[in-house]
Amino acid sequence: MSVVAFIILYGVSYGLVLCLISVGLVVTMGLMRVINLAHGAFAAIGGYIAVSLAGHGLLPFAAAIPVAVIAVVLLSIVMERLLFVHLYNAPELDQVLMTIGFNFVVVAALTLFFGTDVYPVRLPPWLAGSVDLGFRTFEVYRVITMAVCLAVIGLLWLAFDRTNLGARLRAAVDNRGMAQATGIDVPRLFLLTFAAGSGLAAFGGAIGAPMLPLEPIYPFKYLVLVLVVVALSGFGNVRAVVGVSIFVGIVDTAGRFFLPDLGAFIIYALLIVLMIWRRQGLFAQRTVA
Numbered sequence: 001m002s003v004v005a006f007i008i009l010y011g012v013s014y015g016l017v018l019c020l021i022s023v024g025l026v027v028t029m030g031l032m033r034v035i036n037l038a039h040g041a042f043a044a045i046g047g048y049i050a051v052s053l054a055g056h057g058l059l060p061f062a063a064a065i066p067v068a069v070i071a072v073v074l075l076s077i078v079m080e081r082l083l084f085v086h087l088y089n090a091p092e093l094d095q096v097l098m099t100i101g102f103n104f105v106v107v108a109a110l111t112l113f114f115g116t117d118v119y120p121v122r123l124p125p126w127l128a129g130s131v132d133l134g135f136r137t138f139e140v141y142r143v144i145t146m147a148v149c150l151a152v153i154g155l156l157w158l159a160f161d162r163t164n165l166g167a168r169l170r171a172a173v174d175n176r177g178m179a180q181a182t183g184i185d186v187p188r189l190f191l192l193t194f195a196a197g198s199g200l201a202a203f204g205g206a207i208g209a210p211m212l213p214l215e216p217i218y219p220f221k222y223l224v225l226v227l228v229v230v231a232l233s234g235f236g237n238v239r240a241v242v243g244v245s246i247f248v249g250i251v252d253t254a255g256r257f258f259l260p261d262l263g264a265f266i267i268y269a270l271l272i273v274l275m276i277w278r279r280q281g282l283f284a285q286r287t288v289a
Helices: 002-032 039-055 061-082 092-114 139-162 164-174 178-182 186-206 222-232 236-259 263-277
Strands: 131-134 138-140
Touching: 002 039, 002 139, 002 222, 002 236, 039 061, 039 186, 039 222, 061 186, 131 139, 131 222, 138 139, 139 164, 139 186, 139 236, 164 178, 164 186, 178 186, 186 263, 222 236, 222 263, 236 263
Parallel strands: none
Antiparallel strands: 131 138
């Protein structure tokens, strides 16, 4: 029971952080039809800004996270207008090459400013302890992270399902041409969605820094896991992201626990099987021919 509790608790907390990082990419790839492999770079930048501000005593950790998110949102708006807007109608190979190139630029910049080693994360005392859950102890930081992630995901669900912006976004995801014909400003929607997705990635990178260690190769190291979540969720399927992210987090944690030498490969082997079995996404409805 202790092992099962460990896998579930650590897997769920890990999966919820992956969800925050991945959900923006699920929407932007579903809406813009752009293969944005630079999404992890925004998560890395957000994490480095937050941890650096807190580590140097410029801001408390809780205040450094929103500052990092705002900084990445502003950066993403500039990058979208300067670079990414030119990819919307570009061939897939051009999209891959440009976004991979952006990752290399970010990796070089992070190496220059922060060095090649894993960047240390110093949690404040009120987050550094453990709490007794009755059946085992668990880090206070992970408990709070899970609660914050669930709150943010809940707000995203409300925004996506209950607001006019969410309705416009769903319409553009389902049928971009019809959305434009009804008067929806799709380019402006693209900008807002890209900025929001990058901000969510930054938030996940910042709040999840103790779980997903910050290092210059972060944009590449966690890109595969994010793409696994995107592939199993289905492009534009926001509702499936939570379940898929938790599933991936638990499977990855269990694989590394039981098979530490092969654990990193289990999730990728499972991805191959699931993509053959459920090509449209893990929670997509089956269609009858």
